[in-house]
Amino acid sequence: MSRKKKQAGDPAVVVAYLRVSTDEQAASGAGIEAQRAAIDAAVEHRGWVLLDTFTDAGVSGKSIIGRPALADALATVESGAAGTLMVAKLDRLSRSLLDFASLMKRAQDRGWNLVALDLGIDLSTPAGEFLASVMASAAQWERRIISQRTKDALAAKRASGTRLGRPSTLPAPVRQRIRLERAKGRSLRQIARGLNDDRVATGQGGRMWHASSVRAVLPPQGSVEVVASSSQC
Template sequence: MPRIRNAPANTAVAYLRVSTEEQAESGAGLAAQRAAIEAEAARRGWTIVAWKEDAGVSGKSLDGREGLAEALELVESRLAETLVVAKLDRLSRSLIDFAALMDRARAKRWNLIALDLGIDLSTPAGEFLASVMASAAQWERRIIGQRTREGLAAKKAAGVRLGRPVALPSQVRGRIRSEAASGSSLAAIARGLNDDDVPTAQGGKKWYPSTVRAVLASR
């Protein structure tokens, strides 16, 4: 197994983010975040090896954030030992995404610091707080899953058809019902639809007796 080299001591990559609607907000701007990180760097004797930012980008997801991707590449390639943000929500507004980043930091041996909450994976207190955040993220996952299940159950109880909506033209549906009412078998109806190259509700090319039965059974 290749040895992971140590990053230079007391080095950090600073990450800044602001969404479009936050750019003019007091305390949320890039300059305010930078000032907070510079003050902490001076206090702790850090060398900031790079400043990375995403301007006008939402924090709802980690995807599509070029600045964050570059910051992570720097700490994971051992050019710096710490990724620092002024506020946790600059890194992510999702507890689930943040918990995933903490796991990534531990696995790849870089430190993660959020100044506003005192999260610092290199200290016992920061590690404890990080574990609390991870537990909150797990709770969030379970709540989302529970709400999704309850929502689907409520829709099903109300008679809402779940899954992909049926897109079968009314004239095709009418043809199937008319032929069935005339005594044609399911197989005969399917064969006739296939002979006429009529696509199924989902755009398929092949009708089966079961497919015809499903149309007759639908509302």
């Protein structure tokens, strides 16, 4: 049985979303009353109807997660009871460009309108839709830049010999055994087989060694390590 798509709400019926963090309660232009006044004026000017107002007070805008009033506002427009979610300032909705781009796509996919008064974003107008697409492209660029920076940082750590991932709890004698056997020319599989035969636990408490888990104990290729001989142990 096919599911019926929910009827989109009337774009002229608005829900307002207001937000302040603790340190912004009295900030000029960011307070609750200033946001409310801007939205009331915009709704009246456009001849729209304000259905309800949802407020998150003392909540950070770094993420859209963990904001109950925003969740209620989104539920209202997505139920079809209203057709537009309006904020006075873009950063009241989110300080993250990636989060805002995600919300814009969600609005477009589900048939409701999103308005941010300070930037003139209004998905119901050609100009607003164009600006939304520009911001979505900027968000994609930011996502790629963050990803590239992360890759570059990890590559630099590997090049310097820094071991990544969870720290191993493998006892020093076991690490020494693996490195000595590798220095003597034994293959990774041979070393793993010997450890399994001797029932030596892995660094994370597992019972089975593999070539990959043996390789993880060894120093990165290209790094210099002094391995003590068995007579020195």
